[in-house]
Amino acid sequence: MSVETNRGARSVLVGLIGAGIQGSLSPAMHEREAREQGLACVYRRIDLETLGLDADALPALLEAAERMGYDGLNITYPCKQAVIPLLDELSEDARALGAVNTVLFKDGKRFGFNTDWSGFTRSFQSGLPDVSLARVVQLGAGGAGAAVAHAALGLGAEQLALFDVDHTRASSLAAELQRRFPAAKVTAGGSLPDAMRHATGLIHATPTGMAKLPGMPLPAELLHRDHWVADVVYFPIRTALIEAAQHAGCRTLTGGGMAVYQAVDAFRIFTGVEPNAERMYAHLQALLER
Structure with missing residues (x-):
C-alpha cells in the first residue's frame, strides 16, 4: 500500500522475484523515473539464487511482500507461469498468454498482468x-x-x-x-x-x-x-x-527496448502515473554504457 512521506511525496515499494537477477537494471529504471515524477520509489531484488530458493518459495514470498506493504512485484525467470495459481485476477493478456511478469497488490487482492x-x-x-x-x-x-x-x-x-x-x-x-x-x-x-x-x-x-x-x-x-x-x-x-x-x-x-517498454507499462500499473518512455530509454542506455 502506498503512503505519504513526511515531505509529501507518495512512496511506492516494489520488487523483482527471479533467479540470478543481481544484474537487473529494473530497480534503477523504476527508482529514477519515480524521482522524475515526484514519487519516492524503493525497488528491491528478491533473488532466488542468492537466497538458495526455487519457484516453490513463491507462495511464501508473495505473502511476505503483501504483509510488508509492497505495492507490487515484477516476476521473471523461472516464475512467470508458476505465479499464476497464486493470483486472484488476471488481465486478459496474462490469461491468454499463461504468463505473468507484473503483480499488483490492491484492495486485498493480487492482480496479474503481462507487459512483456x-x-x-x-x-x-x-x-x-x-x-x-x-x-x-x-x-x-x-x-x-x-x-x-x-x-x-x-x-x-x-x-x-x-x-x-x-x-x-x-x-x-x-x-x-x-x-x-x-x-x-x-x-x-x-x-x-x-x-x-x-x-x-x-x-x-x-x-x-x-x-x-x-x-x-x-x-x-x-x-x-x-x-x-x-x-x-x-x-x-x-x-x-x-x-x-x-x-x-x-x-x-x-533486448534493451523490450526491457524499457515492459518497465514503462509496469510502472504505470504500480503507480497509476504515466511514465516518460523516452526518458526511461535514455536512462537505460546510460546505465548500459557504464
Whole structure:
C-alpha cells in the first residue's frame, strides 16, 4: 500500500522475484523515473539464487511482500507461469498468454498482468519496422517465449516455428497460438537448420546469453545476412547472439527496448502515473554504457 512521506511525496515499494537477477537494471529504471515524477520509489531484488530458493518459495514470498506493504512485484525467470495459481485476477493478456511478469497488490487482492508482449511489440515496431515476418523462427516457449510469440503473431507473422528444449511445452504453446491466430501457421519442433534456411527472421526468448548463462542458443553458421535477429536478453546488451548476427550481416534488435517498454507499462500499473518512455530509454542506455 502506498503512503505519504513526511515531505509529501507518495512512496511506492516494489520488487523483482527471479533467479540470478543481481544484474537487473529494473530497480534503477523504476527508482529514477519515480524521482522524475515526484514519487519516492524503493525497488528491491528478491533473488532466488542468492537466497538458495526455487519457484516453490513463491507462495511464501508473495505473502511476505503483501504483509510488508509492497505495492507490487515484477516476476521473471523461472516464475512467470508458476505465479499464476497464486493470483486472484488476471488481465486478459496474462490469461491468454499463461504468463505473468507484473503483480499488483490492491484492495486485498493480487492482480496479474503481462507487459512483456506489449514491451516487445513496441520495441520491434521501433527497431525493425520494415522487416519481413513471412517465416519466423523462435527459440524458447517459456513465459517470455509465450509473450513474444503472441507479439510476433500480433505484428503479422505469417508462419511461426517454435523450438524449445521441452518439446511438450513448445507443442502446447503452438496449439494455443494456432487457436488464437487461425490465419497464421504455427508449428513446434522439427529441423532447426531447415527452419533457419527458409526463415526471414529469428526471435530468441531463452535465458541463454544472460551474464549468468553465457553462450549461443544456436550454431552461428545457421545465421545469414538475409535474416533479422531479435533477442530478449538485455544484460549484457550485446549478447553472443547479437554479436554473431551482426558479424553475419543480419539486422538486429537487442533486448534493451523490450526491457524499457515492459518497465514503462509496469510502472504505470504500480503507480497509476504515466511514465516518460523516452526518458526511461535514455536512462537505460546510460546505465548500459557504464
